[in-house]
Amino acid sequence: MPALKSSSRLSLRNGGRFSARHAEASKGPTPYDRIPINELWARYRESQEESLRNFLMEKFLPLVRYNAERIHQRLPDEVDIEDLMSAGLFGLMDAIDAFDLDRKVKFETYCAPRIRGAILDELRSMDWVPRLVRSRSARVESIRQAIEKATGQPATDDQVAEALNIPADEFDKLMRDGRAVSTRSLTQRCFPSDGGKDVREIDVIRDETQANPLGDIQRRDLKELITKGLSRAERLIVVLYYYEGMTMKEIGATLDLSE
Secondary structure, eight states: OOOOOOOHHHHHTTTTOOOHHHHHOOOOOOTTTTTTTHHHHHHHHHHOHHHHHHHHHHTHHHHHHHHHHHHHHSOOOTSSHHHHHHOOOOOOOOHHHHOOOOGGHHHHHHHHHHHHHHHHHHHHHHSSSHHHHHHHHHHHHHHHHHHHHHHHHHHHHHHHHHHHHHHHHHHHHHHHHHGGGOOSSSSSSSEEOTTTEEEEHHHHSOOOOOOHOOOOOOHHHHHHHHHHHOOHHHHHHHHHISSSSSHHHHHHHHTTTOO
């Protein structure tokens, strides 16, 4: 892969095209192949070597293709996947420059939402939704509302497709194309912080894989509140029933008590 400098972004946005196939085909042995990845990250953070940066981009290039292909599946045929990959490449570049090994997060986990965000940002800036798709989506909604007004019931997809006089599979594709209009950027500004740094949508999305500290505190406070004034045995019963999910029969057997 040729060196990718900041000027590459401008040239790509002005009509250039990034070819992942070319990059993959041109990849050969490098001095970095035998070095553990954590050492490479530490070295890049210190040196900002362009050759090392390009090596990291080639190494994680499959992430760009994977995310571009997933997004492309939901888009009209008019959208070129190579354009999505060009945009995703910028997200990869930014992720490499900003990655902090000390956070103990895998780069793949850190990078994926930034690649997707860069692709979605590019789609928004290109106003990629064809006028025909917008027109058809508006017509579908108009027909759906007319059917619901006439019948007093929610319109089914079959009813709308029949009114449009198109087969079911074509209607399904039309709906997929229309749903892509509502794509939302995860990297757009959410609100400014006190430190002057913009907070993006991606920064405030809840991570479902991580425990919620506030929820833990609330559960602890609730536990203390409802067990206050109870005897030790009564507190134990409350904890086993509400927090451990045991039935009264199981608690009785455990504590040798009757239900």
